[in-house]
Amino acid sequence: QVQLVESGGGLVQPGGSLRLSCAASGTRAGIYVMGWYRQAPGKQRELVADTFSGGWQNYADSVKGRFTISRDNAKNTMYLQMNSLKPEDTAVYYCHVNLVSWGQGTQVTVSS
Numbered sequence: 749q750v751q752l753v754e755s756g757g758g759l760v761q762p763g764g765s766l767r768l769s770c771a772a773s774g775t776r777a778g779i780y781v782m783g784w785y786r787q788a789p790g791k792q793r794e795l796v797a798d799t800f801s802g803g804w805q806n807y808a809d810s811v812k813g814r815f816t817i818s819r820d821n822a823k824n825t826m827y828l829q830m831n832s833l834k835p836e837d838t839a840v841y842y843c844h845v846n847l848v849s850w851g852q853g854t855q856v857t858v859s860s
Contacts, residue, residue, distance in 0.1 A: 750774045750849040757841060757854030760833055764858070768828040770843030770851060779845055784817065784828045786839035786856075796841065797828065810836075833858045 756768040768784070783798030783806075797817040798806045805817055816829040826843060833856075840853040 750779070750845045752843050752845065752849055752851035754841065754843050754851040754854040757856045759857045759859065761860050762834060762858055764833050765829070765831045766833065766856060768830065768841055768843075768854060768856070770826040770828075772824045772826070772845065781847070782819065782826050782843070782845050784826075784841055784843050786837075786841045787853075788836075788839040791839075793842070799826070830856070835859060 751773045753771045754768060756766060758766060760766050779801060781798050781800050784796040785793050786796050787793040795808050796811055797808065797815055799817050799819060807815065814830065814832045818827045818829070819825070820827070828841070830837065835858045838856060838858050840855050842853045843851045
């Protein structure tokens with residue numbers, strides 16, 4: 749079982765940037781995919797970005813060119829660099845491993 753803890757959320761103005769972190773602990777055997785989902789009020793949880801063990805990455809169309817997912821295996825940490833943020837990016841962001849283990853979420857609010 750992998751434990752995940754997100755950090756880095758907050759309030760940012762439109763056009764600003766944030767970097768989310770997801771620190772993993774526990775067994776890391778059999779990790780095939782890690783990534784980020786988000787859930788806005790009144791909406792379903794949706795994919796933001798995934799990174800697969802073979803190196804392939806997948807992004808939601810709404811964040812392509814603005815968000816970048818990365819991993820630092822030495823630190824057991826995954827990141828989501830978010831640039832050119834828009835109000836519609838406001839949501840709670842969750843990291844996951846294999847869509848089985850989930851973090852507690854971190855709030856991102858984009859507002860002037």
